[in-house]
Amino acid sequence: MELYVRNLFLMSVLLYVLGAAASALIYFFRKPDKTGMTGSFLVNAFCIVASGLGGAAAVAKILFAVNPLELINLSSAIPFISLEMNLDNLSAFFVLALSVLVFSVSIYSIGYLSHYNGKRNIGLFNLLYTMFILAMIGVLTSANTVCFYIFWEAMSLFSYFLVVFEAEKEENTKAGTVYIVMTHIATALLLIGFVIIYSYTKSFALNANTMAIPGIVKNIVFVLFLIGFGTKAGVIPLHIWLPHAHPAAPSNVSALMSGIMIKTAIYGLVRFVLCYLGIQNTWWGIVILILGVLSAVLGVAYALMEHNIKRLLAFHSVENIGIILIGLGVSFIAFAQHHQIVGGLALTAALLHTFNHTLFKGGLFLGAGAIQYAAHTKNIEDLGGLIKTMPLTALFVLCFSLAISAIVPFNGFVSEWLTYQSLFANILPEHIGLNFLAVLAVAALALTGALAAACFVKLFGISFLGLPRSEQAAKAQDVPATMTLGMGILAALCLGIGLFPLTMIKLLDKVVFSVGGGSIYGQLQGGFMLAYYPLTISVNSISPLAFILALGAIILLALIVIRIVGGKYIERRYGTWDCGFEALNSRMQYSATGFSKPIKIVFRALFRPVRKTIVEGDSMYHPESIMYSTTVTSIFEDYLYEPLYRALLRFSKRTKFRVQTGSIHNYLLYIFALVLLLMLYNRFA
């Protein structure tokens, strides 16, 4: 069995490599237009099959193979560098998430890329796309830190190239710069952490024994990892690259970046902190929990103020990473205190939310891409009425919106319910301080859920319903079937996991168990009903399936009763009430700005809104035109990064002429001094 799984997985990797090779050929020998599309179809077909195989291998690994599988083990002539790849349950789970997403995104891409046809080199795009996927698989399966580091760097670089793929727009290159700088600072910190660990264990292998590392060093390494992975995940206040980079990238890439790339950081935290370093202190979990609460609330709050669909979604990624971190934080706290069952439950919640977020956020970015494809704008204020031209996209985006707002019967609800339950189970009488934190986290989760619902009512209601607010939106046409299909698969999975959560939890339980968590599956009962029995006598359970059946039955009953009492349904179509004035037009509708204004006013201390009104015309009472614009202040960029950036500039300006004198003699002196220092260090240390 294990051999089959291994071969299946390697086959999938090989197919990706073939896809990359094919796109490289197309890139170099492309003929304009026609071949580009055929080639693109071919490469995407490779990716679809590869992801299918990869996903199957991952599921098979988790279900049937107990021990980690060694995939590749190639040592090289260069010391320390050897290509070692393993597939254990944790890796397999993330590979599964990646495969599911790549599967549907690749289907979507067949149609989506057609708008680049003749304008851009699709071969180059596909090359970067497949290499990006390969790099992520490498990150998820690396068995030593050097390997991990190389793939991590490759992942960052390929995603950077994809972010700046439409490089002629200035905001894209700017976004790319912010992204690459942030991600490299993070990578540098990770590298320092790896080297510190190496200096104690003398091994780069991920299964090295880290018991001997002193506590204080472990704490330092934890902080390095937290900042390093936190930046990639987009944890507040390290999130600033996310709302720049996601909108800049093409939508199918945004789906991958938000859907799975930022999750590699969650993988990193679990892999390196929980499995590799081992949880040492309770405060580790507490820090993660606090960061999670902050990210969740602030992420959704900023999302509400955004009117660029993709920036809005990027902020929701920050929010959802926050929710994942709440679960992760609780699990780390519980593990530190040796409550393996609570820890297992919380980790299940966090990982399930990771998977769910991959599905619905990936889907939402695909939806945003479809809107952009059809209406040529990312601005919600210019949209409206799209449900009539693109009914299926509207339906799927509605599903994703409900899922991300944690509403039954979609998957987001199940993972948030588990998060609530883990917070609930973590409230033990002996830790008053922790309990306060848990209660605050509950309040934050509730607020986050409600604000997310508000935000998605805005996104869905303003862009798909009502009257079109611009020419482009009125002229929009439906997207190609492949794009719809790509979204449809993800929507079906969101509903499927929502209705049958036990299937995922069964899989997850093995993953959680393999990283040292207590098994909660033994405490689950009831076939297709999800029922988590807490440690005490009480009975908490939810069943989305029972709910949806009840909902259907009630609706049917209502229909029958109304039919009997009220007779056949005959409606009269008439215009919307326009207060008896002129005919209603699209400018009379609520705008996205107007919709979120009450919330902006309520939280004005946070948003610090700035408004500008420009009145043109001579008469005060009869102005020719009024321009009104309002923006919110981004406190982290203005009060944290701006001063930091300015201080850095000042510092480098000052040192420029003293250190970097431009004289080669000085530089030689520096080199000599450094060599001397190193020799002295080697002699005495």
Next chain:
Amino acid sequence: MNSIVYLLIQLLVILLVAPFVNGLIKKVKALSQKRKGASVLQMYFDLYKLVKKKPVVSNISSWIFHVTPYIVFATALAAALLVPVSTKILPPQIPGDFIMVVSILALGRFFLMIAALDTASTFGGMGSSREAMISALIEPSILISMFTVALISRSTSLPQIMETVQKVGLPLAHPVYIMVGLALLIIILAETCRIPVDDPATHLELTMVHEAMILEYSGRHLALLEYGAAVKQLVFMTLFVNILIPQDQMIGFMGLGALILSLLIYLLKVILLALAMGIIEVNTVKLKLFSIPNLAALSFILAFLGVLQFLILGGKHV
């Protein structure tokens, strides 16, 4: 068998009592204004009349507009199935807890809010936007207050919570429950769109929230929405009375008689709460929209104080 009886009782009681409660509150308001007012049964007649009427549908709207009334009504009723009106008959396991109830109601609210945007009407957008704000502000306090009682009973399931509070004796004399009770009272007013948060009797755009969202609805659609709102109101009232004024422990016997007695007491409690809500509504003024955060904050603080008291005092049973 138990489950079927439970479902039937829940359905019948909630469906029959919900419009009556609305009539009762209206009656209190009328009497306080020295009017005779409509009969307490007026809402039943209204519903009947509305179902018979031919609905007018905006020609801008999509299928969202058509399905929303059904979803709003069905979610309210589905949530009602999870909140037992009597603990004298309970199925072995209810597939949902209070977190699920909140989420189910959120489904209905989500559809109501998008349906309001579907007709391109300014009123709809206004109501939807305000509802989004109010629900966001009130949701943390719902979760925290319910979480507090859940902590005491070590379970988030509502039957479990209701059975635990029966051992407390008189919960309303216990500091934790007093806080939670006050928080819940504010939640009820906000969730059921009553003064001081919203005014169910108004048709002035400055004050409308719920009414603005359903402005474009007529006929059977409106009937379903009104009925749904009444059911939702009763769900919250049931939550309040059955957690804070439990009575089933006083009935010393089991069987059909106990069930009927328990339901009668439940009815009495609901009537009393409805009268109290009517009196509150008569004696308060509608807050301006941006004062609602203060009220929500008050509710949140009360709920939070409740949970803090529990955590510090360990307020098990008194």
